[in-house]
Amino acid sequence: MKNFLNLLSILILLFFTTTHSNSAETAKFLKTDWSFKGLFGKFDRGSLQRGYQVYTEVCASCHSMKYLSYRNLGEKGGPEFSEAEVKAIAASFEVNDGPNADGEMFVRPAKLSDKFVMPYENVKAAQAANGGAYPPDMSVLVKARGGGVDYIYSLLQGYDAVPAGITLDDGVYYNKYMYGNKIKMAAPLSEGIIEYGDGTEATVEQMSKDVTTFLMWAAEPHLETRHQMGFKAILYLIILTILVYFSMKKIWSRVESEV
Amino acid sequence: MSDKKPKRREFLFTATYAVGAVGVGAVVWPLVDQMNPDASVKALASTEVDVSSVQPGNTITVLWRGKPVFIRRRTPDEIAEAKSVKMEDLIHPEKDEDRAKDPEWLVMLGVCTHLGCVPLNDKGDYDGWFCPCHGSHYDTSGRIRKGPAPLNMEVPKYEFVNANTIKIG
């Protein structure tokens, strides 16, 4: 038993001292408090709604979010826009539909059940319009990057001045947190690039935080339910474990000598 | 052994079983519920139809929850005919005003209540619909008049959200 514990502690030490970072040059990520982290983490509704605004007004011109539907914006656990607001948001986009009775495809305003309209028809069109680089779909982007929300949050604020000795091709920019430090997206956020509907000051840091929070929800819309259910499940299991433990002791007491 | 010991032992075991049963139920429910309509299906549970182009005497057919729905804009003659039918003459007695709140508009599932075929518009002996599968005849209110179908064509929940749009479901 002692040997096992020794081994376990060495392993735990090994595991935590060697962080899984991809390259030597990337700096440590910027830290901030995320309201959705932790056992009882929840999303900040205001932040989600502002984040949606940033996504729509800044990012959506290049980045699709094809696995989300407009109705998601009104569902519990998310930005929780009112039904009227969500209907209005949907109606402001056009989707292809058809064929109609004449056999023709047509365009109509989006409904709640429609998926988010994509900025480009397909991946190739997106690449062609962006110098060969495909702006990744954002539905699960936060889960698709090892650093998660901290990485995205940092990257949005990581457009530092190019250090001496580094040359960049046309259409390539320097970013402190990008893997390899070279990124084909120009800094998307700048002070006051949008005007928040709720009056919050639109600093780069604020927008980074809000849009990242929104992206976290987009990737994990059931996060709050998951946390709440998890708390109840584990509490239940602990209670049942205690009951079973005492039942076990009771039953085994019948055996005269336990080994 | 005193009387107390068995009682306490029994209580512990009963409590453990009871708590365990709650857990089993909690585990079973999601496994059953996942077969219920999911969110994307429920989002399509209702559909809105633009009827502005439908002229009196014409019928359009739309898809709702995977089934055809007939929307007919009735002429005054058709409405009068529907209202004049006596209840005793009907296989499935139903008043026309109970089937069409606004008498000009008839909205019903285009599914024959016999075995599920789609009846043909403007056919049959009663100026309504005729089902070619087994010869059921429906009148201008979509009620069964002759043939093997037992019930009138079903009227789903619907409402006019504005003058030009009907929301079904």
Next chain:
Amino acid sequence: MSDHDYTPTSKVGKWFNDRLPLLSLANHLTDYPTPKNLNYWWTFGGILTFCLITQIVTGLTLAMHYIAHADMAFESVEHIMRDVNYGWLIRYIHANGASMFFLAVYIHIFRSLFYGSYKSPREIIWIIGIIIYLLMMAAAFMGYVLPWGQMSFWGATVITNLFSAIPLVGEGIVTWLWGGYSVDNPTLTRFFTLHYLIPFLILGLVVLHIWALHVPGNNNPVGIDIKKPSKDTVPFHPYIVIKDGFALLMFMIVFAFFVFYSPNILGHADNYIEANPMVTPAHIVPEWYLLPFYAILRSVPDKLLGVVAMLSAILILAALPWLDTSKIRSAVFRPLYKQFYWILVADVLILGYMGAMPAEGLYLLIARVATAYYFLHFLVVLPVLGFKEKTLPVPLSITEPVLGGSPNLAAARNKESFDK
């Protein structure tokens, strides 16, 4: 078997049992004499059964919504996560359940290695276990391909490409496996079918595994043969049922922490990127439970020999009952073997860690040393130890050590015999 003495209490029961002896079977399982000194390392068999059932049930319900087509697989998984009622829960249970399954199987295997459960007369149980383990790896590998993420696609490409190492027929076999000229839709659809099938093969083998176990009965921490039933045993129900239940609940708490609070920590972020045949991820890594074998594979510079080494690492376990020449089962009484055992554990963990690292520089060197040592342990250390090791005296019965009995055999013989 002595179970023929059992008669069901009800008349209907007797009528049914005479035609299909299920009630006799249930009675046998209930009364099955189990050593009373089993410690918690023995609860993992029951835990593994729970894991198998969990994977089958969650897998079945996922299969009701999953679409096994390259164009729709990724999207169907997102549909499950977002729209299907409790879909996110069932998916996370299934994905993390695979990891828990392997965690349990490794503890189960290492328990067997420590206490000599693979030794005569339990060789067949052990070998069936290895076949189950191989099938588990196949099922897990194919299951990981199904979401059709970057790791799914490229992991499939790397591992199926290994078969091309086989001389003469290798390329043909790879094309046959793929159903095309690269990993694509035909590969995905057949992997789905086989992934669905294998758990039921495992289920059948588990039945055989337990049946074979019930012939000699369980091994125990002291490793001595015991008579059953006797003072050394307890009936399986309720004693072992409740103990396994307790252990299972502790296991479920750990499981729940992963599912509800860190559902993606054991996975790889790249698998949330849709499969792209034009772009290879920077580091292709399998899931953690396959890492030691990945390390062994990459240790050998030759492609074919690397594959041979990787397979040998598993197949050598089948020869274990004969490679280990010691007459003493339990490491409790084998002080030298005990040390080599822990070195092996460390070695396997090091191999696992190296499997996650790029196969270059110091990492590669360590992986090579660890691979060599792994084979050394089975091929050299174990056979030699059987002859050379001075083992501690083994007690006569399992109750003896607790009563403060002398480890000295002679003194023990003077005590009252506990055999019936």
